[in-house]
Amino acid sequence: MEVRRTVPVKLDVDSDDAALLRETVDEFLWAANYVVDHAWQGNYKTTSKAQLQEETYDEVRDQTRLHANLVQNARNKAADAVQGVVARWKQGEYAGEPHFSTPTVVYDKRCAAFHDESVSLATVDGRIEAQYVLPDGDRDTPHSRYLDNDDYEVTSAELHNKDGEWFLHLRTKAEMESDTSEQATTGHSTVLGVDLGVNQLAVASTGTFWSGHEFDHWRREYENRRADLQQCGSRHAHENIQAVGRKETGRFKMMLHRIANGIIEEATENGCTVIAFEELTGIRDRLSGASWGHKWAFERLYEYVEYKAELHGINVEQVDPENTSRRCSTCGFTHPDNRESESFECLKCGYENHADYNAAKNIGLRYLRRNQTGDGGGAPVGVRLNRGTLNANGEYEPPAGESGQSGSPRESPITRTEGSG
């Protein structure tokens, strides 16, 4: 299955190139209208692209300076419009002859080259190069989601002119894995709970940990570099501090992308259709030792997971974080003394495990309860543990093909440490 997104980008075009683009637009629209007029002749409207190509191509090439592929794209635009009118007639609706006047040109890879930060476009007189005017890369925008994302590929684009400014509407596509379709049709969903923290940046209910060690190491490292530069105090030092900041942001983003990919992998390997996080609002106040840097990192991580998950047909949700670290995921007993720093030991039933792992399971369970008591339609939901699944009644199911005792999951967490680099 494919996911398609259109991303508009503004182009940086000088006046000479703008003049060429205007002429290209004029000739492209002329060509498309010429083909429509031709298709419209006679009682039967011609809708076949091959036939229209044969009957109009030479004349359009003679009358315009358009690149051969732009002639074909104009013909396709015309044929699509005529087909649309014929389809409406078949529905008994009224539709007149199409006419194109909006300034647009359709580009594909044969008459344009789409680079990361610029594009090369065929015009009536050779090609022009135009830089994209991109927003700040730190913000979450369609550009950072789809253009800076290797999973998405630019397949074609439409050039637009609006109030004298040039824009390219880039069409991107990505392949989406369809191995979740079976669960989607049976209505069964499995949730991966994810706990966020300082010592462990993320812990999944499957027992996989992503350590915060590398994050802390580099934060200290960059802080020291900034402090050293601050002592110099010169303008040059100030510029260097900004450079350190950019480098820091870039390194952290790469790290967060790796963790996000790891979480997605964890979810797909375990057949999860939902990834549940705790609510991010107020997270800095809830976690002791969390800085603004952590808050920033959790927000980025959530965004990365959210858009990467979309490609796999996985939903990402946030649940109420109250007591997820104090509640026993086995018996439900909630008490602040159940937890002491990284260890969780239930005062009631004696369940012992890593505190963040216990919290990750609670996050998954909270999603599951919310969706079974609410308007979720009563579809079965399970929380994926490191071995097997836990359902809303607290019943444990071992993984398929293995024998396991109900109610006694073997679940000491496996630690997976993120490689540095």
Ligand SMILES: [Zn+2]
């Ligand atoms: Zn307990």
